[in-house]
Amino acid sequence: MEYALEVVDVSKKYEGFALEQVNIKLPRGYIMGFIGENGAGKTTTIKLILDLIKRDAGRISVLGKDNLTELNQVKEHLGVVMEDSYFPDNLTAVNVNSICKNIYKTWDEAKYEALRKQFSLPGGKIIKEYSKGMKMKLSIAAALSHGTKLLILDEATSGLDPIVREEILDVFLEFIQDEKNSVLMSSHIISDLEKACDYITFIHQGKILFSRSKDELLTDYGVLKCSEEEFAGIDDSAVKGYRKNSFGVEALVLKDKIRGRVTIDRASIEDIMLYHIKGAKRQ
Amino acid sequence: MRGLLIKDLINLKKQYRVLLVMFVFYIVVSLTSGDNAFFGGVVSIMMVMLTVTSMSYDEYAKWDKYALTMPVSRRDLVLSKYLLGLLLSGAAFIINLLYQASMELPYKEVLGIAFSLAGVSILFISLVLPFLFKYGMEKGRLIMMMVLFIPTGIIMVGAKMIPKMGLTLPDPDVLNSLVYILPFVLLIAVAVSIMSSLRIYRNKEF
Known part of the structure; x- marks a missing residue:
């Protein structure tokens, strides 16, 4: 399979926080x-x-190119x-067009104008006077207007x-209609992701x-509701996390077990996330 | 690179009006005091300071982080600021040339003032940019002030002390001949500055 993005065993250590073996x-x-x-x-x-910080270990490729040595070849896309x-x-949406025209070889002025109008962003207003939503929309319009093949969004909708x-x-969703295009979007608004995503x-x-x-996730996992006695009879390996309440037990389980x-x-997806983090563990 | 420069020149548009008002004010000051070089100094400093202003705008918008996701390299970001500084020093040079020439001074003096002010501007950029890249605007500003005032202070105190200590200043002819090596000193300063800025910026994390 061809990958738009591949992160392999990447680690980065900070004081008090570490990314470990991210894949x-x-x-x-x-x-x-x-x-x-x-x-x-x-x-x-x-x-x-994006090579904005240095990793300690691992390998990353973006649109098939190594992100340390060849990222410049794919930045056009x-x-x-x-966030x-x-x-x-002090720039306006019209200024952004003149600037990007001179930065991206692949800049698509017509597309940018169309998105700007679709998002009803005024051409002459300076960005300082934009609301947060407008700033986001402007960034998104710019991000989609240059032969974009991979879109990376960090809390863009939060x-x-x-x-x-x-x-x-x-x-x-319109962008992803083209089957060559891919999106990685981080968010803590799970409902947005549940609507749009293929992978989590x-x-x-x-x-x-x-x-x-x-x-797969939605087929594999289910929320079991039962009494404490019934719960005691359930195999440990089936339970990912559980909560007790006055009516009994609610647990995130692997359905086929x-x-x-x-x-x-x-x-x-929200249940799956919450039980993994907050739920009590059997093991 | 061109996109980055266009961005800075447009982003500074509000400053141009302020600059114009200041220029008019200082022309009047210069004319009434009869000190022609004074206006020249003001023009040079204010123009070259726009480079610093553009960097603080960028920092506020976290532009660098964003720009680096575009087809823009860390090198481009650093070099674009030097180019901007050079461009603004060039603009100041032309303004100075025109102003001094309109004062009907001998052309040698006109050129002398304009060139030495441009030299000072470029030297200023070379001294200050590596610090701004390294420490960011907040701490960088403080360091910038030190870069400006410490040498000025030393020269002023030195000029007073040297005769008192019984030393004599070198012959004016010797000092004048030093002028010819200054362009080379400047060139070296710019080269060293660019190299250190590139090095600092290469290791920067966002």
Whole structure:
């Protein structure tokens, strides 16, 4: 399979925090959601991919090119939107066009103009007077307007209202219609990811807990609701995490390891994440 | 690279108006005091300071982090600031040339003032940029002030002390001949500065 993004055994140590042996494989043509708590290592991983910080070990390739030696060859086709980093304040959306025209060989003026209008970004207003949502939209318009094949989004939809998020997600879904295009998006708004993603990668305390197709995850996991007695009879290896409440026990389980007549509800990605992090562990 | 320069020149647009007002003010000051070089100094310093201003805008927007995801290398980002500094020093040079020439001074003096001010601007950029790249704007500003004031202070105190200590200043002819080696000193300063900035920036983490 051809990968848009390959992160292999990457580690990075900080004081008090370490990314350990991170592995992510994003096949071309798919959207991957990158989830985890604040401080789990999502942004650090993305910075490592973009060579904004130095890794201690491992290997990363972006659109088939090594990210330390050959990243410049693929940057024309790389669109990045970060939560806290924008065009400087005194520029306007029209200025951004003149600037990008001179930075990207692949700059597509018509596409940029179309997105700018779709996002109703005024041409003459300076960025300083933009709202957070407008800044995000401007970054996204720029990120998609240069023959983009891989889109990397770091919390690009966080802090925006549901309507704007919906609007932006639609643009991403349209982008992914072209089967050569791929997206890696980190977010802690799981519902957004659940709607859009093909793959889910879950990072917790600097380690990847899983990186799998969303459909597989949703078929494999379920939320079991039962009494404490019934729960005692369930095999340890089936239980990923559980919570006790006054009605009994709720547990995230691997469905095919459960025998007998019990109720298993559908687990959402949010359930899967919460039980992995917060749920009590059997082992 | 061209995109980066265009970005800086547009982003500084608000400053140009301020600059224009200041220039008019200082022309008046210069004319009333009869000190022509004074206006020249103001023009040079204010123009070259725009380089620093552009860097603080960038820092505020976290632009560098964003730019590095574009087809822009760390090298491009560093070199673009030197180019901007050079460009602004060049613009100041032309303004000075025009101003001094309109004062009907002998052309040798006109050129002398304009060239030496351009030299000082470029020297300033060379001294300051590596510190700004290394320490960021907040700490960098403080260091910049030190870079400006310590040598000035030493020269001023030195000029007063030397005669008092019974030493004599070198012959003016000797000092004047030193002028011819200054372009080379400047060239070396720029080269060393660019190399250190590139080195600093290569290891920078965002």
